[in-house]
Structure formats: structure tokens, C-alpha cells
Amino acid sequence: MQYPTNIEIIRVPCTGRVDILHLLKALEDGADGVYVVGCEEGDCHYLTGNLKARKRVEYVKKVLEDLAVEQERVAMYNLSAAQGPRFAEVAREFTDIVKGLGPSPFRKPAAKAA
Amino acid sequence: MKSDSNLEKVLTAGHFAVTGECGPPRSADGKIVREKAKYLKGNVDSVNVTDNQTSVVRLSSLAGSLLLQQEGLEANMQMTCRDRNRIAMQSDILGAYALGIRNLLCLSGDHQKFGDHPEAKNVFDIDSMQLIQTVKMMRDERKLISGQEMEEGTEPRLFIGAAVNPFADPFDFRVYRLAKKADAGVDFVQTQCIYNMAKFKEYMKRAHDMGLTEKVFILAGITPMKSLGMARYMKNYVPGMDVPDLIIDRIKGVEKKGQAKEGIQIAVEQIQEMKEIPGVAGVHIMAIEWEEKVPELVEQAGLLPRPQV
Amino acid sequence: MIIAERKPIEEILEMVRAFKKILIVGCKGCVTVCNAGGRKEVGILASIIRLAREKDQNPIDITEETLERQCDPEYIEQLADTANDYDAILSMACSVGPQFIGARFPEARVFPALNTEFMGGALEHGVWAEFCQGCGDCKIHLFGGFCPIARCSKSLLNGPCGGSSGGKCEISKDVDCVWHLIVEKLMNDGKLDQLTQVKPIKNWSTSRDGGPRKVVREDLKL
Numbered sequence: 001m002q003y004p005t006n007i008e009i010i011r012v013p014c015t016g017r018v019d020i021l022h023l024l025k026a027l028e029d030g031a032d033g034v035y036v037v038g039c040e041e042g043d044c045h046y047l048t049g050n051l052k053a054r055k056r057v058e059y060v061k062k063v064l065e066d067l068a069v070e071q072e073r074v075a076m077y078n079l080s081a082a083q084g085p086r087f088a089e090v091a092r093e094f095t096d097i098v099k100g101l102g103p104s105p106f107r108k109p110a111a112k113a114a
Numbered sequence: 115m116k117s118d119s120n121l122e123k124v125l126t127a128g129h130f131a132v133t134g135e136c137g138p139p140r141s142a143d144g145k146i147v148r149e150k151a152k153y154l155k156g157n158v159d160s161v162n163v164t165d166n167q168t169s170v171v172r173l174s175s176l177a178g179s180l181l182l183q184q185e186g187l188e189a190n191m192q193m194t195c196r197d198r199n200r201i202a203m204q205s206d207i208l209g210a211y212a213l214g215i216r217n218l219l220c221l222s223g224d225h226q227k228f229g230d231h232p233e234a235k236n237v238f239d240i241d242s243m244q245l246i247q248t249v250k251m252m253r254d255e256r257k258l259i260s261g262q263e264m265e266e267g268t269e270p271r272l273f274i275g276a277a278v279n280p281f282a283d284p285f286d287f288r289v290y291r292l293a294k295k296a297d298a299g300v301d302f303v304q305t306q307c308i309y310n311m312a313k314f315k316e317y318m319k320r321a322h323d324m325g326l327t328e329k330v331f332i333l334a335g336i337t338p339m340k341s342l343g344m345a346r347y348m349k350n351y352v353p354g355m356d357v358p359d360l361i362i363d364r365i366k367g368v369e370k371k372g373q374a375k376e377g378i379q380i381a382v383e384q385i386q387e388m389k390e391i392p393g394v395a396g397v398h399i400m401a402i403e404w405e406e407k408v409p410e411l412v413e414q415a416g417l418l419p420r421p422q423v
Numbered sequence: 424m425i426i427a428e429r430k431p432i433e434e435i436l437e438m439v440r441a442f443k444k445i446l447i448v449g450c451k452g453c454v455t456v457c458n459a460g461g462r463k464e465v466g467i468l469a470s471i472i473r474l475a476r477e478k479d480q481n482p483i484d485i486t487e488e489t490l491e492r493q494c495d496p497e498y499i500e501q502l503a504d505t506a507n508d509y510d511a512i513l514s515m516a517c518s519v520g521p522q523f524i525g526a527r528f529p530e531a532r533v534f535p536a537l538n539t540e541f542m543g544g545a546l547e548h549g550v551w552a553e554f555c556q557g558c559g560d561c562k563i564h565l566f567g568g569f570c571p572i573a574r575c576s577k578s579l580l581n582g583p584c585g586g587s588s589g590g591k592c593e594i595s596k597d598v599d600c601v602w603h604l605i606v607e608k609l610m611n612d613g614k615l616d617q618l619t620q621v622k623p624i625k626n627w628s629t630s631r632d633g634g635p636r637k638v639v640r641e642d643l644k645l
Binding site for chain 2: 586590
């Protein structure tokens, strides 16, 4: 399975574990984009974890809007754990979107110049 | 006689009363009030002057009432609970009587959210029931809320009115509210404008069964429809308004330039029907911004000449 | 509990625009329960401010703290060692907090990060509504257990008004007409007679209208 090397994967038992703070910290630490991959809606093993994750992603999108930064830098995707190829496809898709947006405006100046 | 007001005399003598309405302007131009007065003079027994209706700032009800009185009409000064505390209200009541005003309507008032100053502070120190009680106490016991007494002959002897909405929710409770206002001391009430005659007759029947038609003069609200647009607006966007489809259909069935005439015709028929309902002591005509039609409406409904009591 | 909401980000950023080093202090009381100013919310706000300042190339140093409560001097005292090290202190408690901090540390610049709104409770997870206005003279038992002062838009004691429609208040279909609820409850309980007498005029002097209030318990004073 081939997907871009610029993705850092953080595994969680359920996307319901992902908090708003995790998404914000990722951006603070220099990520140009953050995306959450959860199970298909209706298939969450913990019933509503992925629904909560979606709401938190929406919250962070709103924060980005308030800061006049592109909301597309944070996203939620839903797929089944068995969909390897789709996982790779999402990785490529999101990478392309973020590349199109350019480096994160939150990056410290030294990093931006690089 | 509680107040010697013309309205009180007409009602007490058993005549079918007619009251009108006048909305003051959104400016300091008193002439507008005097202009409107011309259409109403001789066609009604007394005229409501609204109090910052829909929470929109207008020339005050007290001033508007005085202007009407100066034109030879009798005013029904409206007072809401939204903008004034008990101190200002009692003060204005004393002032109104001193200026010759004889009828006072006690209302809750639309929330300021609906008006042009939605950021204003909300008063509602007392509610409309308590205001009715207060005016009655000032008149019959010569006392203010504080207990302060006025000397005999110096108290405000006002004829007390209120508004009722037979169609607001919960419907079953509406007659109880009328009873409560009667107990509080109201002399007359004016209803919200009526289109659903069947429902109104039901309300009147219940009021009659509770003995309320003996205690309170009930005036039925009439607003002639100017156009299909107005009819639809009232049906769909005005809370507590019940406009049956048959009214809409009747106006729809007439071409645009005939709609106003049809609206007047419907109102005339309604007035005639109202005369037959036991307990209805008169009508309250609200032809807001259409005051020029009142003479025609009143004449066609057979309400002229107004009694001189 | 006291329900508050974080101020809009633009407003908070404007408050701290000129500062390089700030303290954000949360509260484990009411604002934690209504998810407005607890430890987590302090972390989120700090992160958002840092991001915004990074973007403007004007970095800011933020320290995060959360106190047990900000409405008791003994907890505010915990900030004594460091309070004056900051250019500004952002309090995420209800508005009592920043006032207490400001009183204890008069040289500090203190800002409220929340808008304190009302006394209320949770209707469901994430939704809180106003139930009490602190009128100082509770009579809910006379109204079927509902408070008409807080929950009626016009604080009517003899409602409903003519604007009640479909069980909703005239100001919004998201607001229940509490008088509709009161009447229904008393009708169901066969206690409609409780509403036939005109409820007397309220004495507002026990409410905020009488001036700022104090409660003193002589038996508890040291």
C-alpha cells in the first residue's frame, strides 16, 4: 500500500479519543494539516465515538475560520478498517489538498523560510 | 358612573359601542394625530392611542391622547408594562386624568425584541393584571400601591380597559384569564382582531356561562383586510392570529383592485354578526394606517350615527 | 450552577494584543461543569491564542493554571508567588473570578475571558438553560414548580400574555412559554384554582434592583 511519507500516523483505539486539544497541538507543533480517520458512521464499535470526533473536527474548523485560516487544513474521513486502499487514497487526497494550501501560517518563521 | 367617560356612558346605556384606534407617528409631528382624528370623529365613541406598539418608539400615548382630546375625540390611553416601573406608571395615570383623559387600557406590551430598540432594558415591574388592580385601587380606594392616600375628589377616576386574545394558547385557559381580569377590576376589554367567528362564538359562550358578560363589557376586535397579501401575512406571521381559509379564499377570489373592497365587505358582515352574539357590547375597529376607511366601514355596518349620551 | 460562555476569540485576542507573557487561569467550579473555563478549556484557549499569535509573528508565552475556585480568597492566594510576573492574567472563571484576582493583586492587569450569563442547569449534554434570576424571594411552589421570573420573558406573575403560541414564547420558538407549562401542570393536577387569584405585585427590592446584595452569617463569622 503506497501512501505519501509526509503523514505521521497517531493510532487511537477509537476516534472518540481524539480531543480538540490534540488537533490544535498538532497545528501548534507545525503540522500543515491534521485529519482524523474514523469508522463509517453507524459502525463505531463504541457507538458514537466517531460522531464525537466529527463534532470536534467541526469545532476546530470554526477556530480556523475565526483565525482567518483555511478550514480545509483539518478534516474528518470515515472508512472501514478493512479499506486499506481507501486509506491510502485518503492520505493522497488530503496531502494534495494541504499542498495546494501551502505551508501552515502557524509555522514559526525559521521553519517557514526552510 | 365610575369615570364619566363617553365610552362608559354609551356602554352603560346599553348601546352597541364602537371604538377606533390611532397609532401615533414615529416623530414629534402632532399634526399626524390630528389628521387621523378627522376620520374618526363622529364615527366612533372613543379612540385607542397605542403605547409604543410592537416596541417601536412613537410619540407617547399620553401626548397622543391629549392631542385627540384637543380635536374633540375621547381617548383610550394605552399603557404597557414593558417600559415603565410602578412609579412612572402611577405618575402617568395621575397626569393623564389631570389632562382630561378618562379611559385607560392596561396591557403587557410586546417584548422589545420586536421593535426598533431590541437592546433596551426590559422593565415589567408589574404585569397587566396588577396594573388593572392598581388603577382600580387608585380610583375606588384613592390609594397608591404604597398605601399613600389621595384626598376625595383628587383621585383619577378612569374607566379601565384591557386586551384579551381569545385565540392565544392555551385556548381552554383564555376564558379564565378574562375572569381573572374581571376580578382584578377591569371594566371593558377589547379582543384581538377576529376572523374565526366560530371559535369566537365558543369563547363568548364560555364567557357568558361564567357570568363574565354581566361583569365586563366585551368589544370584539375588527380589522378589515386591505389585500390578499395582508390576509396571508396575518395568517402566517402574526402570533395568536387565527385567519380561516375561507377568508383567504374570499379575498383570493377577487381581482387585485377589488380586494380592499372585499376586505371592507367582510368586516361589515363580521360587525353585523357580532351584533347578534350575546355578550358582545360593541366592536373595536383597528384599521391601522387605513383610518380613512373607518367612516365608510362604520356607515355600511349601520353603526351611524353614534349615540350622544 | 452559573453558566458562562467563552468570549469570541477576536475579543480575547484584542485584550492580550499588547502582551508577551500571560497567565490563563481556569476554575474547577461551575465553568468546568458547563465546559467553559475548566482545565481543558484553559488548554484549548492557550493553544488557540498561541496559534493566532504565531500567525501574526508576535509570539506569546502562556502559563496555564486551574484553581479549585476563584470565588474564595484562599484559592486566589495560590497565585501570590507569580501573579505579578505576567503582563496580564486572563481569568476563565465566571466574572466573580477576575474581580477577586484583581482585588488581591491590584497591580496585575486582569481580563475576563468569559461572558457570565445566567443561573441554570443542563437540559442535555452540551445544552444549558436559564432557570433562576436570583430574585431573592423564591415562590416557585406557587407556580407549579416553575419560575416565571426567570423563565417568562416578561417575568409575569399572572401570565400567560397574548403572545404565547403553540407552547412557545413570542420571542422565539426555541423558548418554551413557561406559563403554558404552569397552566398545563396545574390543570393536570386539578389545581387551577391556584391561578384564579391575582398574584400580588412583586417586591423587587430583594433582587438586584434593590442594589448589590450581601449575605451575612453571623454564626459563621470568625
